[in-house]
Amino acid sequence: MMNQTHPASVIIVGGGTAGWMCAAYLAKQWGTSTHITLIESSQIGTVGVGEGSTPFLKQFFADLGWQEQDWMPDCDATYKTGIEFANWTNSARFSQYFHPFFTPLDQHTGELFFNSCQQLRSGLANADVKPEHYFSAAEMVRKRVTPQSSKLPGDIDYAYHFDASKLALRLHSFSMKQGVTHREGKVAEVYTEAGNIRGLRMEQGDVLHADLYVDCSGFIGLLMKKALNAPFKRYRDTLFNNAAVALPTMHGNDDPITPQTRSVGMDSGWMWQIPLTTRIGNGYVYSADFCSADEAEAALRKALNVDDGIPARHLNMEVGRLEQHWQGNCVAIGLAQGFIEPLEATALMLVQYALYQLVDGVGSDKPLARAQQEYNCEMNRMFDGIRDYIAAHYYLNTRTDSAYWTACRHDMVVPDNLQYLLEKWDSGACFETALDHLDSELVYLRPSWYCILAGMGRFNQLDTSQPAPVNRASIAHLEKLVGHYFSHQQRPLSV
Numbered sequence: 001m002m003n004q005t006h007p008a009s010v011i012i013v014g015g016g017t018a019g020w021m022c023a024a025y026l027a028k029q030w031g032t033s034t035h036i037t038l039i040e041s042s043q044i045g046t047v048g049v050g051e052g053s054t055p056f057l058k059q060f061f062a063d064l065g066w067q068e069q070d071w072m073p074d075c076d077a078t079y080k081t082g083i084e085f086a087n088w089t090n091s092a093r094f095s096q097y098f099h100p101f102f103t104p105l106d107q108h109t110g111e112l113f114f115n116s117c118q119q120l121r122s123g124l125a126n127a128d129v130k131p132e133h134y135f136s137a138a139e140m141v142r143k144r145v146t147p148q149s150s151k152l153p154g155d156i157d158y159a160y161h162f163d164a165s166k167l168a169l170r171l172h173s174f175s176m177k178q179g180v181t182h183r184e185g186k187v188a189e190v191y192t193e194a195g196n197i198r199g200l201r202m203e204q205g206d207v208l209h210a211d212l213y214v215d216c217s218g219f220i221g222l223l224m225k226k227a228l229n230a231p232f233k234r235y236r237d238t239l240f241n242n243a244a245v246a247l248p249t250m251h252g253n254d255d256p257i258t259p260q261t262r263s264v265g266m267d268s269g270w271m272w273q274i275p276l277t278t279r280i281g282n283g284y285v286y287s288a289d290f291c292s293a294d295e296a297e298a299a300l301r302k303a304l305n306v307d308d309g310i311p312a313r314h315l316n317m318e319v320g321r322l323e324q325h326w327q328g329n330c331v332a333i334g335l336a337q338g339f340i341e342p343l344e345a346t347a348l349m350l351v352q353y354a355l356y357q358l359v360d361g362v363g364s365d366k367p368l369a370r371a372q373q374e375y376n377c378e379m380n381r382m383f384d385g386i387r388d389y390i391a392a393h394y395y396l397n398t399r400t401d402s403a404y405w406t407a408c409r410h411d412m413v414v415p416d417n418l419q420y421l422l423e424k425w426d427s428g429a430c431f432e433t434a435l436d437h438l439d440s441e442l443v444y445l446r447p448s449w450y451c452i453l454a455g456m457g458r459f460n461q462l463d464t465s466q467p468a469p470v471n472r473a474s475i476a477h478l479e480k481l482v483g484h485y486f487s488h489q490q491r492p493l494s495v
Contacts, residue, residue, distance in 0.1 A: 005363045007034060010037070010211065012039065013215055014215070014334070016216065019040065020038070020168045021352065024174050028065075036175075038180060038182055039200070040184060051161050052161055052261050052274055053080070054159050054346060056353070057160060057352065058158070060352045066174075074166060075162040078257050078277055079148070080158060080259055080261060084097075084099075087399075088270075093468045100136075101137050102135065103156035103157055104156065105136045105485070106135050106136055116134075118431075120459050120461070122461060123461030128471040128474075130454075130468075131451040136482055144257065144258050144489055145482065151485050159345070161261065189201040190226070197228070210329075211329065215332040219318050219339070228328070232322055233320050235340070242316065242317050243314070244285045244315045245313065247312040247313065248279045249280045251279070257492060264303075266299060269284060269285045277492060285343070290407070291404070297314070319339055320338055321380065324376050325337045325379045326361070337379070338350070350382060353379075353382055381443075384441075385441060389443065389444040392452055394409075398456075398457065417438055421449065
């Protein structure tokens with residue numbers, strides 16, 4: 001039975017990070033009055049290579065009542081203050097840029113950055129527009145310090161890197177203590193009726209029933225896609241990457257860990273490098289239309305100088321989203337509801353956001369149909385808004401050395417909102433007005449759009465013969481600021 005605030009019983013199909021995030025959060029929110037069962041089969045693997053996050057995840061851990069010391073050591077976790085992008089253009093001036101997480105410490109230098117972008121965009125001055133010269137997160141990277149500080153007047157945004165499999169185990173342990181039932185086994189058949197799920201027959205023969213079913217079965221989408229035939233909107237005309245190969249390497253020394261993710265352009269995609277305390281996670285995200293799996297693995301090994309002694313893991317990705325995420329008595333969360341490639345580490349952010357919206361929707365006094373409609377519209381807005389920002393990375397590239405990068409510019413179906421923003425930016429129109437116009441549809445805000453447009457060198461008025469200036473006053477300010485507040489460093493636990 002479903003009461004006003006939560007269902008009496010929930011079955012989550014699928015484990016992994018997404019499944020156990022659902023179990024942990026729903027158990028914490030709805031308490032023991034909701035009986036939660038998570039079905040997981042040891043015969044079905046999880047993707048489990050996602051090792052990055054956004055600052056939003058801090059709130060999730062706070063909602064569970066976790067402190068960083070409660071989970072970070074168990075998950076080989078490190079801090080993340082932003083992402084470095086390298087080799088995405090053919091410009092020496094714009095060969096690299098940093099996308100920081102933004103903090104109140106950056107109010108002064110951040111405005112200097114926005115003004116510098118406007119000056120270069122309009123051709124009024126040859127200004128310094130490198131984001132890393134204006135934001136404290138980049139100075140933390142240069143100094144290799146973590147964002148921990150007892151001197152700060154308030155909280156600041158930062159994120160984490162971690163071993164996803166170990167985080168799932170930590171969430172599993174927490175969930176069990178909250179009263180979640182863990183059922184080992186495979187679902188053999190899904191019974192449906194009139195757009196609802198009526199039961200799950202297990203391979204052992206018994207049938208399980210619940211008020212609410214949560215599909216966390218990954219790309220297979222056992223409940224929502226397969227059983228309920230929910231339509232899926234593919235992003236393949238806009239985002240070309242559909243495969244990845246991953247392999248770990250060890251830290252080469254015990255130097256302090258740099259608190260950033262690296263994203264390095266390759267011939268047919270990009271390579272991630274994510275430092276954990278025990279290893280470095282590496283992977284090559286690519287388009288199988290331009291590169292075979294064997295070619296991708298060979299390119300990754302060459303880039304990392306790694307021989308065949310370290311096994312690689314290959315993954316296929318279905319990029320897109322469901323049209324309806326919550327239908328009848330079933331909701332899909334995680335890869336089962338959709339996936340946008342890992343360029344900005346948004347996968348777990350979407351899981352978390354879906355959970356928050358679900359709890360709000362279930363607990364509202366709105367009719368179920370209206371709550372579901374609003375939920376689906378909001379999740380579609382989130383997915384499409386992230387897609388637009390991810391697509392900008394590829395469309396703004398200026399590389400001419402491979403068919404892949406040329407196709408990203410010429411063959412991409414550019415989303416309407418991205419096209420609108422680029423037209424306003426290129427025309428010299430007020431970009432603040434353009435951002436305000438799309439405010440209700442955008443996921444990434446003003447600083448992120450300035451960082452990517454400036455970082456990728458989208459300046460039509462730029463005189464390329466002029467040397468790039470450096471705002472040394474801003475850099476000096478950041479050095480003093482970060483030196484005052486931050487000094488803690490993380491070092492590898494194994495080399």
